[in-house]
Amino acid sequence: MLVSIKWLQEYVDTQGLAPADLGEKITRSGIEVDAVIDRSHGMTNVVVGYVKECVKHPEADKLSICQVDVGGETDQIICGAPNIAAGQKVIVARPGATLPGDIKIKKAKLRGEESNGMICSLQELGIESKLVPKAYAEGIYVLPEEAETGSDVITNFDLDDTVLELGLTPNRADAMSMIGVAYEVGAILSEDVKLPEISYTEAADSASSLLTLNIDAPDANPLYVAKVVRNVEVKESPMWLQQRLMAAGVRPHNNIVDVTNYVLMEYGQPLHAFDYDSLKTGNITVRHAKEGEMITTLDNAERKLSAHNLVITNGEEPVALAGVMGGANSEVSASTTTIVIESAYFASGSIRQTSKDHNLRSDASSRYEKGVDPNRVIPAAERAASLIAELSGGEVLSGSVMFDALDKEEKIVTVSPDFINARLGMKISFEEMMRILKRLKFNTEAINGQLVISVPTRRQDIQIEEDVVEEIARLHGYDEIPATLPEMETTPGGLTPYQHKRRIVRNYLEGAGLLQAITYSLTSSKSAQQFALAKTEMTRLLMPMSEERSTLRQSLLPHLLESVSFNTARRSDSVALYETGAVFLKTDGELLDEEEHLAVAMTGLWLDNAWQGEKKSVDFFVLKGIVEGLAAKLGVALEFERGQMDGLHPGRTAYIIKDGNRIGVIGQLHPSEQAARNLKDTIVLEMNLAVLLNAEPEALLYTPVPRYPSMSRDVALVLSKIVEAGSIENTIRNAGGKLLKQVRVFDLYEGDNMEEGKKSVAFSLTYFDPEKTLTDEEVTRVHEKVLSALKDAGAELRS
Amino acid sequence: MEAQLHVLKTEALEKIAASENVKELNGVRVAYLGKKGPITDLLKGMGKLPAEERPKMGALVNVVREEVTASLEERMALLEEQAINEKLQSETIDVTLPGRPVQTGNAHPLTRVVEEIEDLFISMGYEIAEGPEVEKDYYNFEALNLPKGHPARDMQDSFYITEDILLRTHTSPVQARTMEAKGGEPIKIICPGKVYRRDNDDATHSHQFTQIEGLVIGEDIRMSDLKGTLSVFAKKMFGDEREIRLRPSFFPFTEPSVEMDISCFKCGGSGCNVCKKTGWLEILGAGMVHPNVLEMAGYDSKRLTGFAFGMGPERIAMLKYGVEDIRHFYTNDVRFLSQFQRTEV
Structure with missing residues (x-):
């Protein structure tokens, strides 16, 4: 809502407050003033000029040489506007004037001819193009004949005004009118509100002698008032009216339309004027549209209507989309002589629906949607009739044509x-x-x-x-209002175990060298399921803004990998990111299963200590080590087994298993996936984090620090390349019994000296008895069992 | 024999002095003092002397031996020190070379802001409540006094999945769910989480962003309690000198509703580019829980009242760290993320 302070002062005394101070008071009391706009833009030296003579510039087709009376003296001014003509009153910026945009007017020579100032368009005075009356949109603005030559344009035409731009919240529909704002300002300043005086002489003929009214939808339209004014002369509105409309952000058209808009801004009550003769039938019928019925609205759009759209008809065909926009077939034009002024109360739901259906919002519809004041419908019609009579020379027929079933009681x-x-x-x-x-x-x-x-x-x-x-x-x-704290029972507050462990996970991962990323939940249907641990039916938005953000993700990795690519494309070659967040899986329930996942993606160097000769690229085992450390931190047991997933390297992928269930996958991206994403070797993880966070670890009890020494034995084994170290480790553990405390791989050799298809894996075994010092014989006895089990498993002892 | 002893001593002392290193000196020790050395030989040869000369000679040999031993030890100490010094010299490193890097990551700046706020309210006895990001229209709107067709729904254009299911547009549905679950009991919660609105992504809009809200319900909770709580929050989060100011506003789920400004932490209130010359920064929206919201969740709004507040961690992070574009939070540029490594405590 744009509020001209000069206009506002018609209704309420602003106590001489500076606009900024008034704005501050309004803001602090509840309606935010978004901007304070000085309409004068600090302009001076802008006066009314009279074009005494206007001839074509001999050297330039598009320029005219004008002799302009600027009040006592006549200056020659060159003008480029197509609509300049002798006999006009125009706006002249004299040498020394400053116009908006810091344009300084100086004496100049244009193609050899002297020019002492500038004849201005409204745009040059800082008025937005869309508000300039169409007749003057492409040229200079022509003032009314009675404008006094030489007088100051800024003060005479209300440009010495300030506009407050109100940012209205949806509850304050009352402030969508000048009178409403006046009540608000009156409340803030303890001032009275003065309402407009309405007076006009009624003609002997009554409105009902020309017009009949039928309301077929009283629920959607409980109040309809029509006034009839005849013998109107449709012309330009006076300057004060045009200026007020422009200040309020409304483009002036003609005196009839301008009055309806003016009263709309003044009372907050939408009005519409019909050309009576174009109605043809002398009847107005308000009804719901017939399915498929057509109307061409004032914006020249042809619209197909449906049964829940409310329309104004002439008893036969629609002449307006009720409360939203008038129809082209009944528009007031220069030849109009008799008009019907409509002021009505339309139910907000109906207008909202129509406005939404046709994607059409107007000053009228936005007010109806939020609800207009039932007690201003009739006064607004009277106010409009009186202004139109005054400005168009028309005569108002007596009475109104009215249907009124509206409750106008005040709420207690x-x-x-x-x-x-x-x-x-x-x-x-x-x-x-x-x-x-x-x-x-x-x-x-x-x-x-x-x-x-x-x-x-x-x-x-x-x-x-x-x-x-x-x-x-x-x-x-x-x-x-004083500042106190709630007086209530003291509660301990805090995180749930789940939330607490989530923080532990984050801290651990960050300590392990990963940066936390946050990516979007919405993705394309193409990537929604890539790397998903469990694919379900996809969840798409009803009306996505783009295909890229159309579908809820079922895995975190696709976007995390996009972030990695984003970085490597910017020459950050080493990137290690993690993200925790929900993936969205369809279930039988009403809502989705939002499963919290953890994803990691890493590429480039893991360790870069070049001057000491330490450089290590990320690999499968770097990330596996991080996952193993995480499991240890949370006290959960995880197993890894060879796995497969589209997009991952078939030989470098493992499933993560907890209690026999696959809860994640870890692997290197498939070379073709890496190439498609412009990535070098990239290791990734996608895991169900909720399962880890929901696991309840056993109570932490200390085991006594060993009092007796342990003994180590190393074994080097030659194995077939396809035999996995994990299975050999299991063999060792099973054979080693309870004295075997630790099994550790300490060497892997697959080099030249090995027989084809073989590899060498060396394990270090630690034996320990908490009760006593083990003897060599005791250890040997167990170790022999281990060795024999290994032989049985096909492992060959390396000498 | 005495003369012989003298020569021996002089010779030994010269050799000791001439020793350049520990090894050489040990050679001298063995040569003169060892079991096969000349001094031992002399002592062994004492038996040949007349008995009355033996004590005198014995004493003389001992004196020489002690002298040689002392000189040797002195020289040994010197050489050992020299040797250590040489070793230290040779082991000297360039301490200005960089240390072995410790791989460190860090939290996302939004997590950092959210956790700071969470911890602050946890210390005041709040719990953290979470809820689904894909919500029922009922919890997202209706239970919050936003029935279908309510004009305020226009404020938050939403991503619907079906007519009744949508991506939550704020974290307030978590409040509605908590109230429903608590069955009329007092509540003190903070609700952080992701929210979604139909916005085109640009420097100040993001279709996905973060919110953190608070809700307190109890007997006789007053608007002054809201003001006091927000004041504690503002001072802890933005500095002890911060002042707060409440302005009337509108949210369908609170009545009265307020917006809270804090005095600008950059200029202290005198006006700068951060606060756009106003001296104040808009930080959050809040209000007293609307009785309709309480009643819908089964609370007796005559007996129990409450307040709620909500803010955007993105905005707070942008103000606090001077971030100019909201998209930085979602592109995950490591050159951006890694700047949030260090503590501000």
Whole structure:
């Protein structure tokens, strides 16, 4: 909402406050002032000029040489506008003037001809192109004949004004009008509000003699008022009206349309003017559209209607989309002589639906959607009739054609002062509350110590006691509210074990060298299931903004890998990222199964200590080590077994198993996947983190620090290359019994000296008895068992 | 024999002095003092002397031996020290060379902000509540006093999956769910999480972003409690000198509703480019829980009241760290992320 302060002052005394100060007071009381706009832009030296003579420039087709009377003296000014002509009153920026955009006007020579200033368009005075009347959109603005030559344009045409741009929240529909804002300002400043005076002479003929009305949809349209004005002359509106509309962000058209827009801005009540003769039937019928019925609206769009769209018809065909936009077939034009002014109350739901169906929003529809004041529908019609009579020379037919089934009663809200103070934690006196309600112009009676408030219908947002609490608090001042802390039973607060462990996981991973990433949950249907541990039916948005963000992810890796590629493309060659977040899986339930996952992606160097000759690229085992460390940290047992997944290297992929269930996958990207993503060797992990976080570890009990020494024996084995170290380790453990405490791989050799298809793996075995020092014989006895089991398993002892 | 002894001593002392290293000196020791050395020989030869000369000669030999031994030890100490010094010299390193890097990662800046806020409220007795990101329209809107067709729904254009299921547009449904689950009991929770709105991604908009909300419900919770709580939050989060200011606002789920500004932490309130010359920074929205919201969750709004507040960690991180583009939080550029390594404590 754009509020011209000059216009506002018609209704309320702003006590001479500077615009910025007034804006600050409004903001602090509840309606945010987003901007304070100086319409004068600091312009000076801009005067009314009279073009006495206008001839073509001999050297330039598009330029005219004008002799302009600027008040007592005549200056030659070169003008490039196509619509310049002798006899016009125009806006002249004289030498020394500064125009918006810091344009300084100086004497100049244009193609050899002297020019003493500039004849201006409205755009050059800082008015947006879309607000300039169409007739002057491509050229200079022509002032009315009666404009006084030499007088100051800024002050005479209300450009010495400031506009407050209000950022309205949806509850404050009341402030979508000048009068509504006046009530708000009046409440803030304790000032009265002066409403416009309505007076016109009625013709002897009555409106009903020309017009009949049928309302076929009284629920959607409980109040309809039509006034008829005949013998109107459709022409340009006077300057003051045009300026006010432009200040309010509305483009002037002609005196009829301008008045309807003016009253819309003034009262917040949408109005529409029909050309009576174009209606043809002398009838207005409001009904729901027939399925498939067509209308061409004022924006020249042809629209196909459906049964829930409310339309105004002439009894035969639609002439307006009710509350949204008029129809082209009944538009007021230069030849119009008789008009019908419509002021109506349309139910907000109906208008919202129509507005949404046709993707069409107007100043009217946005007000109907939020609800207009039932008690301004009739006054607005009268106000418009009186202004049109005044500005068009028309005569208003007596009475109105009206259907009225609208409840216009004020709502009563009863609230006790104690309730208000208890909610606020304050001690505002009863008298102060009464004063505030009076400032708001809420009729209030004190009955048995209660405030019984008749809420004016303009304030539809005041429904319950809490709404009154807010009104009292905001006008008393939020600064006055003391600062206390809740008085309630003390609770320990804290994280749940799950949340606590999530932080442990993050801290661990960060300590292990990974950076935390956050990526988007929405992805393309193409990548939604890549690397998914368990694919379910995909979940797509009803109306995605793009295919890239159309589907909920079932794995974290695709976006995490995009982040890795993003970095390597920017010459960060070594990247190690992790992310924790939900993946979205369809279930039988109403909602999705949101499973918290952990993903890791790493590429490049893991260790780079070049000057000491230590350089290590990331590989499968770097990431596996991180996962193993994480399992140890959380006290859960994980196993790894050879696995397969699309997009991963078939020889370098493992499933992660917990309690016999696959809960994750770890592997190197498949070379073709790496190539497609422009990546070098990249190791990835996708794992169900929730399973890890939900696992309840056993109580932590210490085992005594060993009092007896342990003994180590090493074995080097020659194995077939396809035999996995893990299975040999199991063989060793099973044979070693309870004295075998630790088995560790300490060497792997697959080099030249090995027989084809063989490898050598060396294990270090640690034997230990917590009860005594083991003898050599005891260890040998167990170790022999291990060796024999290894032989049985096909392992060959290396000498 | 005495003369012989003298020569021997002089010779030994010269050789000791001439020894250049421990090894050479040990050679001298063995040569003169060893079991096969001349001094031992002399002592052995004492038997040949007349009995009355033996004590005198014995004493004389001992004196020489002690002198040689002392000189040797002195020289040994010197040479050992020299040897150590040489070793140290040869082992000297360039301490200005870089250390062996310790691979370290760090939390995302949004996590950092969220955890800081969580911890602050945990210390005041709050619990952390979480909920689904894909929500029922009921919890996201209706239970929050936003029935279908409510004009305020326009404020948050949403991603719907079906007519009744959508990506949550705020973390408030977690509040609605918690209230429903608590069955009328008092509540003190903080709800962090991801939320989604139909926005085109640009420098100040993101279709996915983070929110963190708080909810307190109890007997006689007042608006002054909200103000006091937010004031503690502002000072802990942005510095002790911060002042807060409440402005009336509108949210369908609170009444009265407020926006909270804090005095600008960059300029202290005198006006700068961070606060756009106003001296104040808009940080969060809050209010007293709307009675409809309480009633819908089964609370007696006459007996129990509450307050709620909500803020955007992105905005806080942008203000705090001077980040100019919200997209930085989601591109995961390591040159951005790794800047949030160090502590500010």
